Amino acid sequence: xxxxxxxxxxxxxxxxxxxxxxxxxxxxxxxxxxxxxxxxxxxxxxxxxxxxxxxxxxxxxxxxxxxxxxxxxxxxxxxxxxxxxxxxxxxxxxxxxxxxxxxxxxxxxxxxxxxxxxxxxxxxxxxxxxxxxxxxxxxxxxxxxxxxxxxxxxxxxxxxxxxxxxxxxxxxxxxxxxxxxxxxxxxxxxxxxxxxxxxxxxxxxxxxxxxxxxxxxxxxxxxxxxxxxxxxxxxxxxxxxxxxxxxxxxxxxxxxxxxxxxxxxxxxxxxxxxx
Amino acid sequence: xxxxxxxxxxxxxxxxxxxxxxxxxxxxxxxxxxxxxxxxxxxxxxxxxxxxxxxxxxxxxxxxxxxxxxxxxxxxxxxxxxxxxxxxxxxxxxxxxxxxxxxxxxxxxxxxxxxxxxxxxxxxxxxxxxxxxxxxxxxxxxxxxxxxxxxxxxxxxxxxxxxxxxxxxxxxxxxxxxxxxxxxxxxxxxxxxxxx
Amino acid sequence: xxxxxxxxxxxxxxxxxxxxxxxxxxxxxxxxxxxxxxxxxxxxxxxxxxxxxxxxxxxxxxxxxxxxxxxxxxxxxxxxxxxxxxxxxxxxxxxxxxxxxxxxxxxxxxxxxxxxxxxxxxxxxxxxxxxxxxxxxxxxxxxxxxxxxxxxxxxxxxxxxxxxxxxxxxxxxxxxxxxxxxxxxxxxxxxxxxxxxxxxxxxxxxxxxxxxxxxxxxxxxxxxxxxxxxxxxxxxxxxxxxxxxxxxxxxxxxxxxxxx
Numbered sequence: 001x002x003x004x005x006x007x008x009x010x011x012x013x014x015x016x017x018x019x020x021x022x023x024x025x026x027x028x029x030x031x032x033x034x035x036x037x038x039x040x041x042x043x044x045x046x047x048x049x050x051x052x053x054x055x056x057x058x059x060x061x062x063x064x065x066x067x068x069x070x071x072x073x074x075x076x077x078x079x080x081x082x083x084x085x086x087x088x089x090x091x092x093x094x095x096x097x098x099x100x101x102x103x104x105x106x107x108x109x110x111x112x113x114x115x116x117x118x119x120x121x122x123x124x125x126x127x128x129x130x131x132x133x134x135x136x137x138x139x140x141x142x143x144x145x146x147x148x149x150x151x152x153x154x155x156x157x158x159x160x161x162x163x164x165x166x167x168x169x170x171x172x173x174x175x176x177x178x179x180x181x182x183x184x185x186x187x188x189x190x191x192x193x194x195x196x197x198x199x200x201x202x203x204x205x206x207x208x209x210x211x212x213x214x215x216x217x218x219x220x221x222x223x224x225x226x227x228x229x230x231x232x233x234x235x236x237x238x239x240x241x242x243x244x245x246x247x248x249x250x251x252x253x254x255x256x257x258x259x260x261x262x263x264x265x266x267x268x269x270x271x272x273x274x275x
Numbered sequence: 276x277x278x279x280x281x282x283x284x285x286x287x288x289x290x291x292x293x294x295x296x297x298x299x300x301x302x303x304x305x306x307x308x309x310x311x312x313x314x315x316x317x318x319x320x321x322x323x324x325x326x327x328x329x330x331x332x333x334x335x336x337x338x339x340x341x342x343x344x345x346x347x348x349x350x351x352x353x354x355x356x357x358x359x360x361x362x363x364x365x366x367x368x369x370x371x372x373x374x375x376x377x378x379x380x381x382x383x384x385x386x387x388x389x390x391x392x393x394x395x396x397x398x399x400x401x402x403x404x405x406x407x408x409x410x411x412x413x414x415x416x417x418x419x420x421x422x423x424x425x426x427x428x429x430x431x432x433x434x435x436x437x438x439x440x441x442x443x444x445x446x447x448x449x450x451x452x453x454x455x456x457x458x459x460x461x462x463x464x465x466x467x468x469x470x471x
Numbered sequence: 472x473x474x475x476x477x478x479x480x481x482x483x484x485x486x487x488x489x490x491x492x493x494x495x496x497x498x499x500x501x502x503x504x505x506x507x508x509x510x511x512x513x514x515x516x517x518x519x520x521x522x523x524x525x526x527x528x529x530x531x532x533x534x535x536x537x538x539x540x541x542x543x544x545x546x547x548x549x550x551x552x553x554x555x556x557x558x559x560x561x562x563x564x565x566x567x568x569x570x571x572x573x574x575x576x577x578x579x580x581x582x583x584x585x586x587x588x589x590x591x592x593x594x595x596x597x598x599x600x601x602x603x604x605x606x607x608x609x610x611x612x613x614x615x616x617x618x619x620x621x622x623x624x625x626x627x628x629x630x631x632x633x634x635x636x637x638x639x640x641x642x643x644x645x646x647x648x649x650x651x652x653x654x655x656x657x658x659x660x661x662x663x664x665x666x667x668x669x670x671x672x673x674x675x676x677x678x679x680x681x682x683x684x685x686x687x688x689x690x691x692x693x694x695x696x697x698x699x700x701x702x703x704x705x706x707x708x709x710x711x712x713x714x715x716x717x718x719x720x721x722x723x724x725x726x727x728x729x730x731x
Contacts (some may be wrong), residue, residue, distance in 0.1 A: 028335040039384040046384045052328040056385055059325040064385060076421040122278070126286050128291035137294075140301040141325045142351050150329060154355060157331045158344055162363070167354045175317035282677075330639050338537065371502060373542050415630040415705070417602045418622075421534045424499070431602050453535060454621030 009253045010097065010167055013087060024153045025160055033215040036153035038144070039070075042047060050075040051199045055144065059135035075203060082204025083234070084151075086197055087192060087250030092148035092172070093190050096235060100187070120150040124191070131195045145171055147196045148189070186233035191248075201247045209266055210249045213239050217263035228255035228264060238264070301386035305350030305356055310465040311415055312340055312359040312446075314395045315368040316380035316388040319470045323460030326387035327357040333379035333388060338372040341448070342379065357388075359398060361448025361463045369447045370424035397444030397469035407460035410436050419461060441455040442466065472646060473515035476672035479726045486674075488523035491503050491590040495556065496643070498596035498659075499610045501535040502544035506659050508597045508649035510546040512670065515558040516595055516647050527556035532615050538562055562646050566618055573713055574601050574636035576629050581599050582641060586616045593641035594676065598650040598667070598683050600658035604631060605704045606684045607659050609646040609676040610638050611714070635709035638676060642715055646679045647672050653687055656696045665690060676721045677716030680707045685720075 027033040034041050039048040055073040057063055066150070078085075086093050131143040145151065145167075155168040179189040190197045209230070219225050220239050228238040234248040238255050256264045277287075310320065314333055324416055334342040334357060341364035345353045357367055357379070367373045377396075378386040400420075409416035417437050420429040428443035429450065446468065451461045477483050487493055495516050499507045511625060518528045533541045538560045542548045551558045561583040564605045569587060571577045586592065596612035604611060611634055614622060624635035651667040654662035673679035686703035691698035702720075711718035 034332040034335045034382060035330045038328045039332065041332060041382055041384060043382075048328070048384055056326060056328060058330075062323060066386075067384065070384070122282065122286060123316070124287055126290035127293050128288050130297060132289075133294050134297040135325075138298060139321075139325055140297055140352070141327075142301065142354065143297070143328075144329050145354055154329065154331050156345070157335060161334055161340060162343060164343070166344045167346075172346070210278060359708075367536070371536050374502070411628060414626065415603045416626040418626060420602045421659055424503075424662070431657070435603055449535070453622075455626040457623075457627065 002100075007254070007257060009254045009257055013252065014094055014098070015090050016088045020089045020154075021156065025156050028157065029160065036135055036157065037149040038147060047074050049147070049150075049196070050203070051196055052076070052144065052149065054132065055141060057140045058132055063138075078200050078203045080206050082207040082210075083197065083250035085200065085202050085250075087128075088254045090149050092175060093187055096102070096176070096187050096189060099176065099180070108230055122137055124193060126197075127193060128195045128198040128202075143195060144257065146175075146194075148172075148175055148194060149196070163221060182211045186235045190250075191235055194265070204247045204249075206269075207247055207249065208218045208268055209247050209251050211238050211264045212267045213241055214263045214265065215241075215273050216260050219263070226256050227260060231255060233257045277339075283288070291350050300351060303351070305348070307348045307350070307463050310401050310468075311345060311349050311353060311356070312361075312463060312465045313468070313470070314357055314359055314379045314388055315366060315373075315377050315393070315398055316383075316391045317468075317470055318387060318389060323387050324352045324356060327356045327383045328385055330384060330385075331382065335358045336378045336382050337364070338378065339367055341366045346393045359448065361451040362459065364449045365449040365452035366398060367397065367449075368398075369377055370449075391471050393445075395469065396445065397467060398448070399463050399465045400441045400446055400467045401439060401450055401463050402446045402464050403437065403449070404462070406459050407456050407458060408437070409460070416451050416455065418455055422449040422453045424449060425430075472670045473512060473672070474505070474575055474637055476670045477519060479728065480672050483523045483645075484520045486591050487508070487520050487523035487525040490571050491502075491525045492588070493520040493527050493591040493593060493657055494589040494595050495520070495529045495595055495712070496586075496612060497529065497531060497547055498546055498599075498607070498615060498618060499531045499533050499538070499541045500615070500659055501533065503522065503534035503539040503660055504508060504545045505654060506597065506599070507545040507653075508595050510550040510668035512624040512647065512649040512651070513547050513595055514554050516593055517551065517554045520591070520593065521555060525591065527554075528559050528585060528589070530559040530561050530583075530616075532561040532583070532618060534615060534619055539699075551652050560607065561585060561616070564620065566622055568730055569640050571640050573639045574677065575656060575713065576632040577636035577710075580640065581618050581621055581635055583617050583618075583634035583716035584694050586641065591645070592616075592641070592643045594646045596646075596648060597652075597654065598648050600656060600687065600699075601621055602657055602659075602664050604634070604641060604706050606701075606707075607689060608680045608683050609643060610634050610680050610710050611638055612642050613643065613676075616641055624653070625696060631709050634706040635713050635715060638710050638715045643676050645672065645674055646676050648650065648679055648683050650683065650686065653690065655687065655691050655694065665694065675723075677707060677710045677718050680710075681718045681720065682723060682725060 048070045050071045065164040118248040151168045151171045158166050236245045342357045343360050345356050345358050350440050367376045380390045400460045405411045423429045448463045497508050521525045564583045566581045593610045594609045599607050601607040649673040650667045652664050653667045655665050656663045687700050688701045
């Protein structure tokens with residue numbers, strides 16, 4: 001398998017993620033916005049991560065009425081844009097891709113689709129449900145810690161406002177270590193462990209902008225190409241056009257860029273819905 | 276998404292394993308024996324760690340930078356929740372920039388910190404270490420009394436020594452912050468905190 | 472009232488002329504208005520200095536709160552703007568170090584450029600008691616020209632002597648004491664606010680502190696409040712000893728006028 005090279009689109013995605021970091025760093029200092037991806041406020045209105053909202057509701061056994069709309073707004077964004085956040089904004093995910101580019105070894109066998117049905121991508125549901133059950137059954141809310149963008153932005157704000165490094169850096173290093181030692185299946189943490197990622201992919205029903213393979217142009221059958229699946233960080237079996245698997249798509253555009261016969265089109269709406 | 280019964284049971288088993296792991300983690304005792312000093316307007320501790328989504332908003336809006344984030348020492352349940360450190364900044368909820376409205380509580384999205392009447396809030400109680408106090412070693416100092424915003428919470432003896440009246444103390448930490456002794460003669464303890 | 476008091480000691484034009492930078496230094500320790508001088512007194516002093524041609528700056532470094540917030544809360548920011556004086560929050564400037572050649576306990580002290588570079592320094596404190604220095608009037612008011620860190624240093628060293636030493640290099644050219652309402656029994660916070668309806672002015676901060684302390688002592692004795700001995704206030708006597716001014720009542724000329 002070829003070592004994944006950093007291409008132009010990756011660079012652009014690194015820029016968008018950096019701009020988000022810049023925004024989250026500068027905005028509170030300027031008083032424009034406060035908070036992180038867990039919850040943020042513009043003074044007049046607030047947004048909250050729906051996963052955090054669900055965790056709060058389950059662990060306190062109450063519904064915070066003032067947060068229903070903020071949670072639904074973000075949930076709606078996720079319904080439409082799916083894991084776009086994971087692909088273009090989440091600083092941890094982007095950093096993981098870059099660390100893979102450095103550490104991936106040629107000996108890794110080309111994997112992809114066949115393994116998707118395997119344990120790694122389904123186990124994350126067990127993890128997410130365990131996290132939610134822990135909140136409900138024994139009021140344990142510590143899984144808030146494992147929302148990587150929250151951890152990352154908190155590290156930054158703690159440094160900006162207090163000049164201190166807290167527990168978050170340890171958690172970040174733990175996430176990176178877990179990812180490094182796991183077998184390389186694209187963005188391992190994102191695919192196999194991240195509760196936030198699992199939550200987002202479950203909600204990404206409309207999921208604008210996803211790859212569609214033109215089966216007539218595709219050479220996989222004859223020539224065993226599978227380039228798209230090999231480069232897909234979310235390890236989606238792209239050639240199958242499977243509607244469940246495609247919910248993982250983080251719109252990184254790598255499949256589209258790497259297809260040697262340009263058989264992949266990024267379609268905005270799912271054509272099947274329009275029938 | 277097709278899934279066989281076998282895979283489903285496997286998932287359930289893995290879920291149970293993950294849940295047990297989480298339960299074990301939740302049972303790890305906190306290395307630090309004392310309770311945590313919470314920002315004014317905090318709800319009772321059993322609810323606080325569950326309501327707080329660790330968004331960092333309270334830390335960002337605090338005008339004195341009195342709020343820090345709890346670390347693993349404070350217990351895994353509380354990691355990244357806000358706590359007050361009066362040596363970094365005093366809490367100006369009783370007198371100062373937050374005397375009209377407590378900014379942390381105003382902006383907390385989940386009401387882990389709730390707006391409250393400042394007369395009803397008590398962050399903790401201050402404790403004097405006479406061995407470190409400048410007044411007790413004969414220097415002219417009662418900065419604690421000068422700064423204290425609560426009438427009669429600190430009184431001065433005829434020998435110019437400060438006496439602390441715990442029941443009146445609101446735990447704002449102004450005395451701790453301004454105490455000029457090196458090291459400080461005052462600490463703020465979470466005892467006696469009145470929660471929302 | 473302020474104008475009459477200042478005129479009685481020679482008038483503002485003895486000190487302020489066209490183009491001079493005049494710093495008016497109120498005693499704003501916290502955001503509690505009882506600590507600070509009445510804003511109208513500040514306005515009167517500022518107006519007086521402006522009339523004499525001075526460029527007036529109201530400056531302060533609050534020892535017990537955020538200076539900008541405190542100045543605003545006690546009403547001084549708005550009156551300063553009304554009379555056309557500039558408000559400067561001293562802690563936002565870079566600190567400068569001043570040598571204290573005649574200091575007994577201080578060799579140097581930190582202050583701010585606004586203070587060290589001004590032509591005329593006017594101290595405008597409220598007459599108050601103090602829990603450790605007995606009273607806080609003009610001499611102690613000068614602590615507010617230094618950063619908060621110096622407050623700690625003074626207390627750790629020898630507060631009264633440090634106040635005296637400070638005034639050898641940062642001595643106010645004019646003091647106007649706001650004794651319209653004085654703080655008695657204790658201070659600088661939490662004391663009893665008692666009407667005295669008096670304004671005092673002097674070019675000698677030791678003398679004015681001595682006389683004002685005496686007046687406060689007499690007031691407390693009148694009201695039956697446990698009082699103190701104005702002749703025995705440590706920092707006033709220390710300041711006299713280092714020649715900041717005189718504390719000998721016999722040598723102080725008091726001009727009094729009743730205005731109704």
